[in-house]
Amino acid sequence: MIRLASSSPTRAKLLQSAGIEFVQECVDFDEDKIIATSAKNFVYKATLGKFEANLKAFGYEDFPLLVADTVVTSSGQILRKARCADEARNILMTQSQSVTSIITCMIFQSCEMNIIDISKTEYLFDAFDMNDVESYLSSGEWRGKAGACMVEGFCKKYIKSTKGYESTAMGLNTDLLRRFLF
Numbered sequence: 001m002i003r004l005a006s007s008s009p010t011r012a013k014l015l016q017s018a019g020i021e022f023v024q025e026c027v028d029f030d031e032d033k034i035i036a037t038s039a040k041n042f043v044y045k046a047t048l049g050k051f052e053a054n055l056k057a058f059g060y061e062d063f064p065l066l067v068a069d070t071v072v073t074s075s076g077q078i079l080r081k082a083r084c085a086d087e088a089r090n091i092l093m094t095q096s097q098s099v100t101s102i103i104t105c106m107i108f109q110s111c112e113m114n115i116i117d118i119s120k121t122e123y124l125f126d127a128f129d130m131n132d133v134e135s136y137l138s139s140g141e142w143r144g145k146a147g148a149c150m151v152e153g154f155c156k157k158y159i160k161s162t163k164g165y166e167s168t169a170m171g172l173n174t175d176l177l178r179r180f181l182f
Helices: 009-017 040-060 083-096 130-139 154-158 167-171 174-181
Strands: 002-004 023-024 065-074 077-079 100-109 114-125 159-163
Touching: 002 009, 002 040, 009 023, 009 167, 009 174, 040 065, 040 114, 065 083, 065 167, 077 083, 083 130, 100 167, 100 174, 114 154, 114 174, 154 159, 167 174
Parallel strands: 002 023, 002 065
Antiparallel strands: 065 077, 065 100, 100 114, 114 159
């Protein structure tokens, strides 16, 4: 049993699918104050900040602690979580017909081991249909998603090619984590 220090329902589903038992509880960390020079630097700082906040709140002695964060980049831009539908539309259009990189950092701490991983999955997306974009925006599913991106949802039919693990793009490299836990 591990502690998933994330409120993400997608990360919880990934752990369930991977057969990893967990409890899900976390304390918040404000990512907006992070200043970073690159996407990898940003995602590492965000994950480390979450790790430190949750380590202080929960420790790792009763349950190993797992934290993660994800960032999306396309066309040389870091695409953070959209605050409104207009911002989400602009972020999505940056990814349309472009290579989009989804970078996830995870930190796992138990009494026996400490894992820090930064993994990247790249997608080449076809042109997004504007009617699909508007429908997706209306659904609200983009809320809380790095880069407003859902490779398991909206973006799936637009994927032309992939390099990397889908679980990384969804917010947690369960392929790597499983190797250490089982």
